[in-house]
Amino acid sequence: MSDVIYKTDDLIASDIDTYLQTHQHKSLLRFITCGSVDDGKSTLIGRLLYDSKMIFEDQLASLEADSKKMGTQGQDIDFALLVDGLAAEREQGITIDVAYRFFATEKRKFIVADTPGHEQYTRNMVTGASTADLAVILIDARKGVLVQTRRHSYLAHLIGIRNIVLAVNKMDLIDYDQAQYDAIVADYTAFARSIGITEFTAMPISGFKGDNITTLSPNMPWYMGKPLIEHLETVELDVTAAQGQPFRMAVQWVNRPNLDFRGFSGQIATGTLKSGDAIRVLPSGKTSTISRIVTQDGDLAEAVAGQSVTLCFADEVDCSRGDVISIADNPPQVANQFEATVVWMADEPMIPGRAYWLKLGTQLVSATVQAPKYQVNVNTMEHLAAKTFDLNAIGVAEIATDKPIVFEPYADNHALGGFILIDKITNGTVAAGMLNFSLRRAQNVHWQTVDITxxxxxxxxxxxxxxxxxxxxxxxxxxxxxxxxxxxxxxxxxxxxxxxxxxxxxxxxxxxxxxxxxxxxxxxxxxxxxxxxxxxxxxxxxxxxxxxxxxxxxxxxxxxxxxxxxxxxxxxxxxxxxxxxxxxxxxxxxxxxxxxxxxxxxxxxxxxxxxxxxxxxxxxxxxxxxxxxxxxx
CATH class of the missing domain: 3.40.50.300 (P-loop containing nucleotide triphosphate hydrolases)
Structure with a gap:
């Protein structure tokens, strides 16, 4: 890790170029911090920024001044002020929006999202978690497992985050008591198993004091694991798993700079593709082979998940934005009726039968949501009867689209299984959801061709x-x-x-x-x-x-x-x-x-x-x- 806190005046162009070259080839980990109100999420992120030397000198001076204004005692710095930039947050002492921050160490780059703790801002947490590889679930060591701990853990698991860190924070306030820490971990373990979380990494920390953040703390010699930053640097990402799945790429736009070139651009969601491979365009089902894989740096013989490419076909096949290109012999499904898990994010309740825009990747269709099958009580995992979804409700409902879409169950493919619902009048996002499976009636009912048009x-x-x-x-x-x-x-x-x-x-x-x-x-x-x-x-x-x-x-x-x-x-x-x-x-x-x-x-x-x-x-x-x-x- 660098030993320098950058001075704003000294950061000239050559420094920026050197910095960018140093970090551009490192892997990137996106993670969120979540938990209940005042569990120390913002403080932890501020500590990570400070310890990784990602603060300019003028920012540090401002931070020290603000810390004194906020009443921080002695020489301590209130690291939460690095993240809680909104005036309302500072006045209330809470975080009310998703704050994204970037930092890097010698081994990896990071984008961290500080998500709100209040229940009414659960939708913000879903937003932050939607692109995360890892979730740090914070627990105040004085309070133990709370309602929001359960809610955020359930949401993180529901969204498909498999790397979970249980960070029992503020250990300094309970005199680093191992027995109390063990009791919290045991309590959380029982809950985690009930919702399907089979593995997580627990660690005792103090974001304010720095215990077990970058180095192991002498205050807790009984803890034998890694410090937080080392765990974040070494945890395995899901890129390899995505590359091992069948090839899928949603078409973002048709690249036609001149009459001699026609390609289809997008980011490869899963799988590997080689020049000459047979592909299928969905939902039409038309087939062809790949003649070129084009990038800004030249043609490739092979492309993998995560790369943005332009694909050229050997045949004139109709393909446009919203279509999905897949490997020919193992395509995804196409359907227009589904069971889905829905997280309602709007102040206005869901209206059964109302048409919303459903956006799944680059696909945009009209969709209606039926009355919920049930709503989930995140504390007990009980399935409750419900006539609609209110703000922050989580439940299961059937969804019908006005035309077939290309999909895979969210559990198998996040890119082709995760969607949002958009109000047609306000254009506001009202829900996020995960497709579970297509309904059998969607596969059994077909259009009958008639001769009189x-x-x-x-x-x-x-x-x-x-x-x-x-x-x-x-x-x-x-x-x-x-x-x-x-x-x-x-x-x-x-x-x-x-x-x-x-x-x-x-x-x-x-x-x-x-x-x-x-x-x-x-x-x-x-x-x-x-x-x-x-x-x-x-x-x-x-x-x-x-x-x-x-x-x-x-x-x-x-x-x-x-x-x-x-x-x-x-x-x-x-x-x-x-x-x-x-x-x-x-x-x-x-x-x-x-x-x-x-x-x-x-x-x-x-x-x-x-x-x-x-x-x-x-x-x-x-x-x-x-x-x-x-x-x-």
Whole structure:
């Protein structure tokens, strides 16, 4: 390890070049520190940075000054201040975000993530753990195994981290008592076995005092293991294991700088590939052989997991971003229905049946999550009944995608088994998940080829299929205008069908209520029926409140581009309530009718509807004329 703390003024270009050359060929270990609040995670990382001489002189001076301000006694330095950079963290004395730090020793480079301890920031811990090779689970020697210790250990194991260090911290505060340390390790061992952790490395440390961090501490002669930094330097990485798996590479982009070159770029997730190997492109299943393996430094005869390459095929095979290139005789699976373990990361609960974006590697598809099979109590490992997932919930549910995706179970391949869910409206990440297996029904149900196509149906009717989707508050006039539109189209010999919200609930959807999940399922079913009717060449007219943008966009995605026409019947709430033809607003105001749109359930107005009808300035008949003109014009 270097003996120099770098001075900012002295770090000239030649020093940087020498430093980079020294470290560029070392292996890289990504690890996280996690545990309960105030277990000393930030202090430990600060100590590692300090002991590995990765602090500039001006940073050290600032750290010493800040330590005095924070009330640290004597000559001791508050190492947590190196990591807790957010003002809110310093004021509260907690870490509320994932802080990443880099340091290096003579043997290895490291990227460490300091993850939050509070339960409400479990999602941050998942973020930090998603790319980690090792987890340091810290335990305050005075407190023993706590709820967050169990939660973070379970998450680390769930995410697939197999190298776990149990660091019993603050040993200086219990006078380096071996008996208390042994009791904590025994307690943790029993819990670890219950969740499937069969191996871990335990060590007693003091991040504040430096015991067993870089060298073995004389205060604990009974400890016979390695100091923490030596363990981090020598622990085996999973790179070798990844190289031994079948070849897999997700296509990130198609490299076409000129007409003479076409390659497919990405990072090899697993396996080894040689020039001349037979490959298969999924989900299409097309095959070819590798003609070149191209890198910035020239062509390779062989490439392995972890390398970023551009692959050229011997044949003209259709391949694009989101496809997966695999070895030909051992490809991954393709399916559209799965059982998955989900970690919910959003403040808003999961809505069963709602469509989210599912991102798996470079694949992006629309997906719906069904009501959970169960939720996991991380303290007891008990499977609990649940209707949804709330913030930080962990459980198992079935997921269906709108088209097949290439995958492997997460236990076998993290790159093709780990995914995130993204809210379609806000673009915020709402969950992380792991695919467990595909459902048998996904493999047993196939599309039946038919001879009469949707175009043939439409040509027979001499019209273009469309979905006229009326949306607006109850009493806005949707059904009135929709009925007029159908009458006008009928007089013009157009083939139509009107799906009205109330009428559908008498039959197809009579089993559904008005809770949010039921409303989503109501719209999903109507969307599927409308899709089938457009396949028959019909102009489908629907009149539904359909209060949520996500569900309207879900139906839009079901039909070809240009066939979904969103018509926003824009009526002020006061006007709609004044009409109250069915007496629903009166019931909602009196509390007799729950979850009524506009009163105690929200209505999300369309942002960019194809047609907007302002009922304060336009009559129903004029509105119908406008819609027919737009449709046929």
């Amino acid at each position: 949707r175009d043939m149906h439409a040509n027979l009717k001499n019209q273009k299929p469309a979905v006229l989707w009326f949306t607006g508050l109850s009493g806005s006039g949707k059904s009135t205008i929709a009925n007029l539109v159908e009458k006008k189209l009928h007089h013009m010999n157009r083939h139509t069908f009107l799906l009205d919200g109330d009428n559908v609930r008498h039959g197809l959807n009579k089993d559904l209520g008005f809770a949010e999940a039921d409303r989503i399922e109501n719209i999903r079913r109507v969307g599927e029926v409308a899709k089938l009717m457009t396949e028959a060449g019909l102009i489908v007219i629907t009149a539904f409140i359909s209060p949520f943008r996500a569900e309207r966009e879900m139906v839009r995605a079901m039909v070809p581009d240009g066939e979904f026409i969103e018509i926003f019947v824009d009526t002020p709430l006061a006007d709609a309530e004044a009409r109250d033809v069915k007496g629903l607003y009166k019931k909602a105001r009196s509390g007799q009718l729950k979850n009524f749109t506009g009163i105690d359930s929200p209505y999300e107005a369309p942002a960019n509807p194809e047609i907007r009808i302002d009922t304060t300035t336009m009559t129903p008949d004029a509105a119908a004329d406008l819609i027919v003109e737009r449709l046929l014009g």
